[in-house]
Amino acid sequence: MTEPYIKANQLSLTIGSKPILKELSFELSGNKIIGLLGRNSAGKTSLLSLLASYRQSSTGTLELNNKNIFDNAIAMEQISFIKEESFEYEYDKAEKWLKDRKDFRPNFDENYANHLIKRFKIPMNQKVYNLSRGMKSALTVTLGLASRCPITIFDEAYLGMDAPAREIFYEEVLKDYMEHPRMIILSTHLISEMDALFEEVLIIKEGALLLHKKTEELLTEGLSITGPSEQVDAWTNGQMILKEQTLGHTKSTMVYGPITAEKRKAASEAGLELGPVSLQDLFIHLTEEGADSQ
Numbered sequence: 206m207t208e209p210y211i212k213a214n215q216l217s218l219t220i221g222s223k224p225i226l227k228e229l230s231f232e233l234s235g236n237k238i239i240g241l242l243g244r245n246s247a248g249k250t251s252l253l254s255l256l257a258s259y260r261q262s263s264t265g266t267l268e269l270n271n272k273n274i275f276d277n278a279i280a281m282e283q284i285s286f287i288k289e290e291s292f293e294y295e296y297d298k299a300e301k302w303l304k305d306r307k308d309f310r311p312n313f314d315e316n317y318a319n320h321l322i323k324r325f326k327i328p329m330n331q332k333v334y335n336l337s338r339g340m341k342s343a344l345t346v347t348l349g350l351a352s353r354c355p356i357t358i359f360d361e362a363y364l365g366m367d368a369p370a371r372e373i374f375y376e377e378v379l380k381d382y383m384e385h386p387r388m389i390i391l392s393t394h395l396i397s398e399m400d401a402l403f404e405e406v407l408i409i410k411e412g413a414l415l416l417h418k419k420t421e422e423l424l425t426e427g428l429s430i431t432g433p434s435e436q437v438d439a440w441t442n443g444q445m446i447l448k449e450q451t452l453g454h455t456k457s458t459m460v461y462g463p464i465t466a467e468k469r470k471a472a473s474e475a476g477l478e479l480g481p482v483s484l485q486d487l488f489i490h491l492t493e494e495g496a497d498s499q
């Protein structure tokens with residue numbers, strides 16, 4: 206199949222009178238791992254539900270390879286949407302649950318599924334509703350990874366897992382993506398553990414798209430600058446300031462936005478210390494009430 210190309214144009218979702226998603230326009234193309242970041246209630250699940258055709262947008266368009274996604278059987282075959290499930294009424298054993306689903310997934314790799322079952326130690330002879338929350342997550346994640354759909358969406362499906370299990374998940378996402386490239390979209394608000402996975406990120410805030418950038422580019426636009434307060438203030442004047450901390454006469458300020466080579470040179474000439482900012486820090490401060498990106 207050709208590499209996926211998703212285009213959203215002025216995409217909005219209103220439920221009742223509540224605007225949930227507000228005129229989002231973006232393009233996602235090619236095989237890559239994409240992070241969809243947003244605070245609680247930002248609209249991540251709502252956006253992913255539109256992508257997976259679980260919902261129809263109120264206005265705007267959403268296309269896969271230039272065809273409307275909603276009600277499009279071809280698009281449906283190419284998208285796998287994995288989210289945390291409570292499975293309250295899932296009385297089948299885990300092995301039957303997985304078997305019933307794999308038949309609808311043409312790229313499903315049984316050997317790989319078995320490998321994941323062993324790594325996550327999923328008790329496949331137990332009834333699904335009886336599995337622990339972490340094992341339910343591991344089961345859905347196994348389905349998502351082993352299905353090898355051209356567009357695989359994980360909507361915080363790994364939240365129920367403990368730290369070692371999440372580590373396995375991150376390792377497997379990366380390893381399997383390298384061997385079988387596809388578009389993988391991971392939504393999360395737990396960024397520090399996952400930032401190394403994302404080639405690009407979309408950040409949504411209160412239903413609107415705050416930014417969509419390559420992770421590398423985003424990270425070069427965040428900078429912490431430390432030194433004598435007056436000099437730091439002079440240097441950061443005119444920059445978008447995300448955070449300031451002062452200790453005695455020393456100040457550390459986090460800024461965001463394009464920084465010219467001359468400005469960097471001026472900082473080193475003034476003896477100011479420039480340091481990187483993590484994706485998590487950028488996310489926290491860019492999505493704060495009152496903050497606005499450029």
Ligand SMILES: Nc1ncnc2c1ncn2[C@@H]1O[C@H](COP(=O)(O)OP(=O)(O)OP(=O)(O)O)[C@@H](O)[C@H]1O
Nearest residue numbers: 220223225243244245246247248249250251252394
């Ligand atoms: N069916 C619905 N009816 C009314 N409001 C809804 C419905 N579904 C979602 N919302 C609202 O839309 C907003 C976005 O919810 P959504 O689940 O998409 O956010 P999220 O970013 O995935 O949040 P979280 O990280 O907490 O899971 C929330 O305010 C939520 O209450």
